[in-house]
Amino acid sequence: MAVAFLRVVSPPTDVSSTLCFLEAVREGTRLVSARHEGGMRRKKPGLGFFSLHMDFKYACVGFEPENRGSFPIRSSLVANPAEVVMSSEQKVYDVVLKQAALVKEQMRANGRPLDVRPDLVVPGTTQLMSEAYDRCGEVCAEYAKTFYLGTLLMTPERRKAIWAIYVWCRRTDELVDGPNASHITPSALDRWESRLEDLFDGRPYDMLDAALSHTVAMFPVDIQPFKDMVEGMRMDLWKSRYKNFDDLYLYCYYVAGTVGLMSVPVMGIAPESRATTEGVYNAALALGIANQLTNILRDVGEDASRGRIYLPQDELAQAGLSDDDIFAGKVTDKWRNFMKNQIKRARMFFDQAEKGVTELSQASRWPVWASLLLYRKILDEIEANDYNNFTKRAYVSKAKKLLTLPAAYGRSFIRPSRTSRGLSKATT
Numbered sequence: 001m002a003v004a005f006l007r008v009v010s011p012p013t014d015v016s017s018t019l020c021f022l023e024a025v026r027e028g029t030r031l032v033s034a035r036h037e038g039g040m041r042r043k044k045p046g047l048g049f050f051s052l053h054m055d056f057k058y059a060c061v062g063f064e065p066e067n068r069g070s071f072p073i074r075s076s077l078v079a080n081p082a083e084v085v086m087s088s089e090q091k092v093y094d095v096v097l098k099q100a101a102l103v104k105e106q107m108r109a110n111g112r113p114l115d116v117r118p119d120l121v122v123p124g125t126t127q128l129m130s131e132a133y134d135r136c137g138e139v140c141a142e143y144a145k146t147f148y149l150g151t152l153l154m155t156p157e158r159r160k161a162i163w164a165i166y167v168w169c170r171r172t173d174e175l176v177d178g179p180n181a182s183h184i185t186p187s188a189l190d191r192w193e194s195r196l197e198d199l200f201d202g203r204p205y206d207m208l209d210a211a212l213s214h215t216v217a218m219f220p221v222d223i224q225p226f227k228d229m230v231e232g233m234r235m236d237l238w239k240s241r242y243k244n245f246d247d248l249y250l251y252c253y254y255v256a257g258t259v260g261l262m263s264v265p266v267m268g269i270a271p272e273s274r275a276t277t278e279g280v281y282n283a284a285l286a287l288g289i290a291n292q293l294t295n296i297l298r299d300v301g302e303d304a305s306r307g308r309i310y311l312p313q314d315e316l317a318q319a320g321l322s323d324d325d326i327f328a329g330k331v332t333d334k335w336r337n338f339m340k341n342q343i344k345r346a347r348m349f350f351d352q353a354e355k356g357v358t359e360l361s362q363a364s365r366w367p368v369w370a371s372l373l374l375y376r377k378i379l380d381e382i383e384a385n386d387y388n389n390f391t392k393r394a395y396v397s398k399a400k401k402l403l404t405l406p407a408a409y410g411r412s413f414i415r416p417s418r419t420s421r422g423l424s425k426a427t428t
């Protein structure tokens with residue numbers, strides 16, 4: 001069951017004490033349960049927080065004053081939707097639903113399963129485009145060798161499109177992580193975003209943008225995850241602490257979950273799959289989150305040396321750890337226990353992702369299995385290093401990588417399940 005936090009703005013000053021009430025609706029169902037998170041009986045107007053254990057999406061918030069004479073019961077303040085603060089998971093799930101709906105719409109419009117639109121190759125541009133894609137392939141081969149090898153099994157159109165997406169993500173990441181990162185300002189990111197809008201409108205700025213511009217015209221790829229990735233880079237410019245997992249989850253969605261959402265429309269869902277489109281998108285999102293959490297756990301020491309701690313502050317405190325412990329970089333039992341829980345959570349996201357890989361079109365499964373298995377192994381290596389991720393970088397040896405490839409290849413033949421293990425198509 002999801003937990004949502006609602007921000008509630010209390011009513012005008014003439015009410016001395018206010019009792020908040022909640023009514024939550026999901027397709028006609030009323031609130032399941034609501035719990036006060038503190039501060040809800042307020043003497044002064046201001047903010048309060050409700051924590052809701054819910055299986056519904058929207059909630060109305062209102063106030064019931066103790067002083068009934070001066071404030072009409074349950075009528076005066078129904079929260080403006082803008083006042084309702086959803087959990088990151090819910091916000092991101094809304095994006096997933098939107099992406100899935102877009103793909104379904106395209107499939108209906110095309111009258112065929114999700115696939116390429118070869119009709120969109122503009123005459124006379126074939127040679128230039130082919131050079132642009134080749135360049136994207138070279139970049140992908142240089143920076144993500146294993147993944148690149150996997151993409152070679154895909155159909156040529158899909159492979160090239162994945163390279164173009166990869167290159168755009170890499171360039172975006174380099175803005176804040178690359179050699180010129182110290183000069184990057186929010187307005188530079190704004191310019192990068194308007195360039196993105198231009199390429200989605202068919203006006204690419206350079207050769208590599210041209211490849212992505214072509215890709216987004218060929219496949220039902222939406223701009224939202226791309227914009228969200230730029231948002232993640234903006235966040236990285238000012239934020240170096242994450243108060244809880246919800247906060248960190250949003251960051252992981254921005255910088256990595258988005259990649260999953262960008263990739264599915266290109267990779268394609270197997271025609272025989274019984275999974276819902278949103279189920280597959282959700283699994284793709286989970287893979288991005290799992291990868292990013294793994295990346296964070298591997299790089300704790302490196303990030304700390306840049307003054308950054310991508311770990312939930314509340315969980316650190318619960319484990320009896322502070323920022324200073326991270327900067328000191330000592331592996332203690334407290335740290336080991338904390339890490340065990342973080343690793344467990346990352347593995348849960350990998351497990352969720354696994355359910356979706358099988359639903360992808362057959363040729364797309366191998367590279368995804370390979371990257372999933374390899375990235376998950378980094379968690380094993382952190383354990384093997386006795387949780388010393390301060391001074392030791394966990395990495396998967398060449399030999400282990402080589403052993404993983406045939407295993408991934410073998411898994412790519414697992415057919416979409418008839419019941420789809422939690423990802424099944426709605427029967428309506």
Ligand SMILES: CC(C)=CCC/C(C)=C/CC/C(C)=C/CC/C(C)=C/COP(=O)(O)OP(=O)(O)O
Nearest residue numbers: 256259260263283284287288291292295356357
């Ligand atoms: C599971 C389903 C249904 C589909 C797959 C959808 C995909 C392709 C998801 C992958 C998402 C992904 C690759 C996210 C990027 C995550 C990440 C942390 C990348 C790290 O990149 P680098 O910083 O280059 O990594 P290294 O530091 O390890 O080199």
